[in-house]
Amino acid sequence: MTAAIQVNAVEKSFGNVQIIRDLNLSVAKGERHAIIGPNGAGKSTTFNLISGHIKPTSGEIRLNGEVTSGLRPFEINRRGLSRSFQVTNVFARMTVWENVRCAVLWATGHRYAFWKNVDTLPEVKQRTAEILDEIHLSHRRDVPAGLLTYAEQRELEIGITIAGGASVIMLDEPTAGMSHAETERAVALIRRLTEGRTLVIVEHDMSVVFGLADRISVLVYGHIIASGTPEEIRGNPKVKEAYLGEEVD
Amino acid sequence: MTNAPTPSIAVTKQEPGGALSFYGVWLIAAAALIVLPLIFSSGGSLTSFSLIGIAIIFALSYNILLGQTGLLSFGHAVQYGLGGFLAVHAMNAVASHNWPIPLPVIPLIGGIGGMAFALLVGWVMTKRAGTVFAMISLGIGELVASSSLILRSVFGGESGITTDRTSLMPLFGWTFGPQIQVYYLIAFWVMISAIAMYALTRTPLGRICNAVRDNPERVEFIGYDPHVVRYLAYMFAGFFAGIAGGLTAINFEIANSAYLGATQSGLVLFSAFIGGTAYFFGPILGAILVTYLQLGLTSVTSVWQLYFGIIFIGIVMFAPGGIAGILMKHRPLIRAGTLGTVIPSYLVAAIPTLALALGVILTIETVARFSGDAAINLLGIPFVATAPTTWAAAAVLVVGGFLVARITWRRVAEAWDRAATVARDRGYLA
Ligand SMILES: Nc1ncnc2c1ncn2[C@@H]1O[C@H](COP(=O)(O)OP(=O)(O)OP(=O)(O)O)[C@@H](O)[C@H]1O
Ligand SMILES: [Mg+2]
Numbered sequence: 001m002t003a004a005i006q007v008n009a010v011e012k013s014f015g016n017v018q019i020i021r022d023l024n025l026s027v028a029k030g031e032r033h034a035i036i037g038p039n040g041a042g043k044s045t046t047f048n049l050i051s052g053h054i055k056p057t058s059g060e061i062r063l064n065g066e067v068t069s070g071l072r073p074f075e076i077n078r079r080g081l082s083r084s085f086q087v088t089n090v091f092a093r094m095t096v097w098e099n100v101r102c103a104v105l106w107a108t109g110h111r112y113a114f115w116k117n118v119d120t121l122p123e124v125k126q127r128t129a130e131i132l133d134e135i136h137l138s139h140r141r142d143v144p145a146g147l148l149t150y151a152e153q154r155e156l157e158i159g160i161t162i163a164g165g166a167s168v169i170m171l172d173e174p175t176a177g178m179s180h181a182e183t184e185r186a187v188a189l190i191r192r193l194t195e196g197r198t199l200v201i202v203e204h205d206m207s208v209v210f211g212l213a214d215r216i217s218v219l220v221y222g223h224i225i226a227s228g229t230p231e232e233i234r235g236n237p238k239v240k241e242a243y244l245g246e247e248v249d
Numbered sequence: 250m251t252n253a254p255t256p257s258i259a260v261t262k263q264e265p266g267g268a269l270s271f272y273g274v275w276l277i278a279a280a281a282l283i284v285l286p287l288i289f290s291s292g293g294s295l296t297s298f299s300l301i302g303i304a305i306i307f308a309l310s311y312n313i314l315l316g317q318t319g320l321l322s323f324g325h326a327v328q329y330g331l332g333g334f335l336a337v338h339a340m341n342a343v344a345s346h347n348w349p350i351p352l353p354v355i356p357l358i359g360g361i362g363g364m365a366f367a368l369l370v371g372w373v374m375t376k377r378a379g380t381v382f383a384m385i386s387l388g389i390g391e392l393v394a395s396s397s398l399i400l401r402s403v404f405g406g407e408s409g410i411t412t413d414r415t416s417l418m419p420l421f422g423w424t425f426g427p428q429i430q431v432y433y434l435i436a437f438w439v440m441i442s443a444i445a446m447y448a449l450t451r452t453p454l455g456r457i458c459n460a461v462r463d464n465p466e467r468v469e470f471i472g473y474d475p476h477v478v479r480y481l482a483y484m485f486a487g488f489f490a491g492i493a494g495g496l497t498a499i500n501f502e503i504a505n506s507a508y509l510g511a512t513q514s515g516l517v518l519f520s521a522f523i524g525g526t527a528y529f530f531g532p533i534l535g536a537i538l539v540t541y542l543q544l545g546l547t548s549v550t551s552v553w554q555l556y557f558g559i560i561f562i563g564i565v566m567f568a569p570g571g572i573a574g575i576l577m578k579h580r581p582l583i584r585a586g587t588l589g590t591v592i593p594s595y596l597v598a599a600i601p602t603l604a605l606a607l608g609v610i611l612t613i614e615t616v617a618r619f620s621g622d623a624a625i626n627l628l629g630i631p632f633v634a635t636a637p638t639t640w641a642a643a644a645v646l647v648v649g650g651f652l653v654a655r656i657t658w659r660r661v662a663e664a665w666d667r668a669a670t671v672a673r674d675r676g677y678l679a
Contacts, residue, residue, distance in 0.1 A: 090464070117448070
């Protein structure tokens with residue numbers, strides 16, 4: 001079976017600083033894959049590379065077997081990959097409802113249509129309402145996204161990411177800055193929403209990582225030093241030394 | 250990339266009967282357009298209404314760019330002017346060949362002209378938003394305006410190209426010679442264009458335009474190419490600007506290079522901004538006010554541009570949401586029933602503010618007419634520009650008005666806070 005995401009020998013330099021070195025990563029379809037690593041290891045950069053936000057200096061990235069390195073983000077998105085951002089990245093002046101609806105429009109085939117009334121498209125309406133329900137923001141639907149609380153914005157961020165129905169979902173630290181209770185709620189949400197889809201998640205909270213992930217990759221200085229099941233990662237001496245320390249035991 | 254949230258914002262609650270009041274607004278607008286010339290039937294007001302109507306279409310078309318898609322154009326008059334020129338050429342061609350095309354169709358040809366130009370240059374222009382787009386639009390504006398003086402055969406040089414709107418076939422007995430018939434032709438196109446542009450904001454494309462305005466980066470990750478979105482918006486804006494240009498050509502029976510120029514581009518930016526770009530109806534208010542001031546002020550003072558500048562700076566500094574922004578700010582208070590508590594403070598603040606405004610006007614007029622010794626007539630009181638008392642009066646009004654106004658506006662802010670707190674408690678403000 002072809003992997004959902006296949007990263008082959010990708011390198012990325014900003015100027016003459018090499019941030020990503022010989023990156024190899026394989027995420028199987030339907031798998032929940034966590035990427036962990038210290039601050040500045042290049043996790044978000046890896047997300048940016050896979051989602052087309054930046055182009056690799058060399059190497060190749062495939063989505064469901066098709067080469068996507070070099071494609072623009074919207075082209076990759078149309079092929080079924082959707083990502084969220086570590087720093088909330090929503091449409092601040094538009095309402096919660098409109099934020100989610102915009103993310104539904106392409107996937108429901110309405111594209112750049114200027115001859116349809118957006119308010120009367122039944123499947124758009126229904127899907128938007130469903131997503132709002134899922135992310136518990138129905139009661140805030142008419143509030144501009146810029147005025148939501150931090151935790152609400154993070155949930156909206158997830159909502160926008162999953163709204164298009166992409167088969168591969170990438171979440172960059174979805175629970176960062178959340179309280180313990182909010183984190184639990186968000187994890188339950190992520191678990192439910194990514195049912196039957198491929199998930200790649202960057203997360204610092206180890207209890208979340210080990211509770212959620214089928215497989216874990218450890219990124220240190222732009223290179224994956226280990227990739228495996230939670231048990232394998234837990235027992236890996238290289239990982240212990242390089243990153244996890246006593247935290248895992 | 251999240252913008253700093255505005256401190257408070259109206260919560261729109263879904264109301265039953267929304268559709269009814271929605272169609273009601275359009276019907277009232279149509280009725281007003283029909284009835285206006287019957288109430289104010291002088292030749293002067295007919296001319297004013299015609300110009301205001303055209304300005305409304307033009308300003309709304311500009312807001313497809315600025316308010317809806319976040320594109321700041323300094324050259325929107327290019328599409329307007331080219332629409333005007335194409336309309337004039339079309340009218341002359343139709344007349345000389347005796348084609349059975351009536352005058353009311355001509356603005357559509359202007360629109361196609363504006364759109365065709367946007368189609369041609371738009372792809373390169375809209376590659377980037379922000380400063381890049383603004384600079385290119387300025388450059389294209391200068392380019393077209395200057396080439397219009399060189400390409401005499403197409404643009405007629407300094408004097409422009411004239412036409413005769415009555416030379417086309419009459420429609421239902423209308424020759425469109427009298428201004429009243431031209432007015433109704435313009436009013437017809439105002440309604441059509443305004444409805445079409447409003448409808449555009451309610452389409453998938455229209456919604457994505459807003460998303461591109463707010464956050465073009467994120468748009469790329471929900472399947473859309475912001476470049477295509479900007480390009481399409483630019484073409485629609487060009488289309489409606491071209492319609493406005495075509496109507497101008499019909500109205501004046503001439504198209505000249507001034508239509509294309511920076512002054513015209515500046516005026517439409519003024520109108521949209523003063524009216525308020527965040528709401529669909531904002532540019533309509535702006536177009537009415539700016540055209541009215543332009544027509545009114547030119548006959549009263551020689552330095553009317555100066556007043557425009559002051560109004561513009563004032564809006565940018567104190568009410569960046571424009572007139573529509575000011576009005577809409579009060580909506581939650583009206584709904585919460587607390588507007589009454591702020592009105593008295595407004596009335597108090599109005600007095601020193603008016604004094605300040607009079608002082609500024611007196612100062613400007615005094616300076617402007619200092620060399621000539623023409624008397625200044627302000628609200629029926631004559632002043633002599635060289636008299637020291639005039640200077641003293643101006644100084645007292647400006648300084649005194651400013652100091653008192655500052656205090657009274659602080660009172661307004663306090664009253665506002667109280668009213669807003671109540672509105673928030675009642676759930677009309679987030
Ligand atoms: N566009 C850029 N230009 C230059 N350097 C960059 C750029 N983007 C990222 N970097 C650098 O690359 C390194 C990796 O950054 P990245 O954001 O990928 O780390 P991360 O693993 O996501 O860290 P964190 O856990 O803090 O989010 C950092 O040193 C960062 O400064
Ligand atoms: Mg990161």
